[in-house]
Amino acid sequence: MASNCNSSERQRIAQQRLKIIAGHLQKDDDREPPRILANDCKAEASDRNSSRTSTMPKRRQEIMKWNGWGYSDSRFLFNKKGQAEFTGKRYRLSGMILPSLKDWFEGTFGASLQHKTPATPVLNSRDVQPPTLNEAFIQDLKPTGIPFSHEAEDRVFRAHGHCLHEIFALREGRFGRVPDLVVWPSCHNDVVKIVELACKHNVCLIPYGGGTSVSSALECPPEETRSIVSLDTSQMNRILWIDEKNLTAHVEAGIIGQDLERALNESGYCTGHEPDSMEFSSLGGWVATRASGMKKNIYGNIEDLVVHIKMVTPRGVIEKSCQGPRMSTGPDIHHFILGSEGTLGVITEVTMKIRPVPEYQKYGSVVFPSFEQGVACLREVAKQRCAPASIRLMDNAQFQFGHALKPQVSSIFTSFLDGLKKFYITKFKGFDPHRLCVATLLFEGDRERVLQHEKQVYDIAAKFGGLAAGEDNGQRGYMLTFVIAYLRDLGMDYYVIGESFETSVPWDRVLDLCRNVKERIVRECKEKGVQFPPLSTCRVTQTYDAGACVYFYFAFNYRGLGDPVHVYEQVEHAAREEILANGGSLSHHHGVGKLRKQWMQESISNVGMGMLKSVKDYVDPDNIFGNRNLL
């Protein structure tokens, strides 16, 4: 292992030197801005480490948790006084005390700070199976100079996504089948080489982007006997060019969301694609799972954003010959790639639409007397096609949850104001605090238009009994989505497990689906012997012309259960059946992976399955991309 590293290190240094010399010679021709780079990665190998401002190092363990969500420095904990606080410096909430979280936590789950279930503190490499290496593959890989590793930590990091059962097992220090080798290509051509070698030596490749999957997509199939190589795209993270005339950017697919946005912002642009996981998830991952961003109402979902995709498959490279904005050339081949979940190849480069950074952004929120009225309002907003960049409707339980995350107020005056607001809504307006719900809004654009738009939306809301409830509530609502995964880790310290899942559903069934799925969860928990009432809550997160996306949170206190993960999975399974029975889809944006595979046939019909299978059989006859997702 060490020798591998050393040799590749040496190689790189040599190449770097060469590049510097070449750079001196060609200086005059190089007019591009420093961070937007030419297409051929060989020509600027020097850039490999130096000029990339990537947040994600090859060794993820340097900054990321190995058995939980996100950055190692950021986590929730109950301090000695029993107050919740969020550590670190990265987020708005960081370093703050959340005085009401403890009561909410104990009240909602029947949990107690006395009953702890701490995680295994360190990753013990000895518990990880030794790698099954394909020596011939490695021998051929070495000369390419592509870095690789079979260190236990590296492999464990790439063996999982963030499903509950995956994290639960890690916390207990249990590891199943993990990849045998990790490779870090740094450009398209590296990927071409790796795929060629994998085909030659019959090695199983599993592409890995940001590792935020919640569909068991990254799990290594236990039945796989070949050597499994995790192809980590995180080092393919450059913006290769920006075309301001057509407003497109050509980007390597390993770039993670926050880096992409930051880099584009520097040039005055953005993609506007902001999935909740954007801190960690990668462009290639978005394409491979048909991701959806919070602001899709303005910018569109990933399928609306991509103009061109390049993917390396065992059959060769697939891409279109031009960048025309729309084509009638048979079925769109992009749609074989979008949602292929790593079963066909590795997405290496994507041309995406970009937009100038909006001049003005404004949060907002509306309180409705009931969820029913809230949904009616969202439906009307969708009908009038005037949805703001984002509009989300939380149900009552989620509203209370959001409230529990209110940081300590700085002055008596603010708390007095809060009290006054509450009094106005519940007493003066007669809203039932156990029924009311909140819509959070985000407007974007030029200032005048935003204000106009805002008025239009608030006017519609008023027709459904909605009251404007301030920017602060809105902003906190969006914050919840970024910290929810950190909160799950806190729950898991105290016997509480949970997860989220989503669906899309026609408008007329939204209410029925929400009610029935929540009720099903409660009923299943009771039947499966869960001792405490579960948290079963939902929000409508996206609006479309013909329907909406609904997102569920489900968590419960598992004290007294022998096999909590199994119970959890049974309930989640029942909830998914309920979704399907109520006219919901198998997934809106999380994808299928291996977790929801069993319902694919019923979802897309036998013929549909056959079509997908025949594509897979043609593109990858030897199942090199053997993660066994989807089909």
Next chain:
Amino acid sequence: MASKALYSQRDPALKKRDDFEDVLEERRNSSDLRYALRCYTPVLYKGMTPCKASMLKTIVLQSEQLHYVVNQVSKETGEAMDIIQEEAAGILEEMAHRLQLSTIRFFAFTLSKAFKALFQGVRVNEEGIQRLQQAIQEYPVVLLPSHRSYIDFLIMSYILYTYDLALPVIAAGMDFLGMKFIGEMLRMSGAFFIRRSFGGDKLYWAVFSEYVKTMLRNGYAPIEFFLEGTRSRTCKSLTPKLGLLNIVMEPFFKGEVFDVSLVPISISYERILEETLYARELLGVPKPKESTSGLLKARRILSEDYGSIHVYFGHPVSVRTLAQGRINRSHYNLIPRHIPRRPSEETQSFVNDTAYRLVRQQEENMVLRPWVLIATVLLQNLDGLDSALLTEQVAWLRDVARSFGAFLDWPDHEPLSKVVSSSLALHHGLVCVAGGRVTLAQETQELSSPEEALFNRAVTVLSVASYRNQILHVFVRPALVAVAMQAAATTRKDDVYGFFSFIRNVFSNEFILCPGAAVQDFEEACYLLMKCGAVQILKQDIAVTDRGQPVLSFLNGMLEPFLQGYQMVCRYFCEEASEGVSERQYVPAVRSFAAKCILSDSLKCYEALSSDLQKNALAALLRMNALKKVKVADQVTLKVNKMAVQTLEDTLGGKVPVQKPVLARL
């Protein structure tokens, strides 16, 4: 044994009985007026959207469902939308209830008075009430009482009011509206009225089903209707009607509610108010048209003693649980839910099975009084029998019935003879006790014609039979096996099963026999016979034990009237109507044929005169293709397949073995 787990989970009858509480007891000790005016605050469905009766109508008239059908009808008939919409409003006006608490209070007062005069007690199982109270809060509830008397739904609402439970809205036949004042009173106490037949009327169906579904979805009130569709004149449960059950299940299938609770309720009368009325009706005296003056005339019944009523609220049945694995709800995903669709075959068979299951539950929870056993014994001894012998036989039968799991309400602390004599006293109109002999009542004065005497005798027999019928459900399956054992060529199990399944098919309109459950029924019956020691089930054979002979011959006797009656009908078609008969003339014709047979002594069975039996036999013959309906110019004629009818008669008479061997996996 699998059948044991399936069929014997019932509580022991005794335990069940202990929990009954007499709701009249308190009425006898405190003011009825105060009771009628007391504070009434029922628990409600948690998902209820509160609305008034008038608001309901608006919701229905504005519903997408109705709009769709109005539009459709307008296109078909070429009539303007608003005219049809108005028509719909008219239908709804005629149909809708106007539930009002003041009317309920009025009924609470008057019914208290009436019930105290009529009945010794109205006993309700309290545990059932508690279960119902729980169910009402969780999911929309559908109340499904058995239907033996006009007063069934009055009793129901009365009890729910007494226990502070949500008052139901009740589907009632339009004929009630004939009684002007009473009809409107019933409307204000929660009844809504539906036409008896509206086969092809799309608009009517749309208004009706949307009205019911709206009430269910909103959790407006528990919905109550009679699965049997009409009052059973024979006290046998009637085969269920599926229309309304389909309607109340649909909101679940379409995901509009999480679940629906179906609550089977058994109302058993020790003495039925309409007992001889029913018998006359069955014998062809047309039913008196419902009228207020008719009701007033019926006042004299107030001076009689009608014993007590038992109301058993069964376990709420979750539609969701029943539908698990049987209904794929995602079939409803691809068409907007407001477009009416015929239920799929899958759904239909599910609803049918559920309906049978619920009726069986009603049967099983019927409380049986000693008189039912006395009636059973008397009908097998039409010439009367010694009162000591009667007592002895009743005691024997009681033990058999108990071992078959009958829900008997037997006063164990009283001596047997007293139980029998007090039962006989209560039913003095039907039996007479003279010189230590008990016989069916007979008119003493000389009668003008033998027909009249026959008619009077038949009224008594059918009245008594209506009590025997209350316990039929306990014995019917073992009795079918007993008949099959007698008729089958050998004692081999598969031979017995062959005849069993044949005869079960013949009687499937007569008794509640769940469709497709022949094997299950056979196993259940064999298990019961074995349990009471009547038979031994060997590997291949079924052997009668010494002790078993009386049980089997009793069981044979139980079905004898039906076997004879069906044979008589067959004979009628062979001898008198082999050239066919119009459907309308069938009942009078077969009745006079039966009367002729009895008078000429070639038939002993008075029950063959019952139009209920005759209609069921007709349905069986049609189902078995021994008859065919032919429609000629507005008239439906029954064409006879003489061979088939003849064979059926012979088979029923045990003259020829079952035609085709029925293959089944036992």
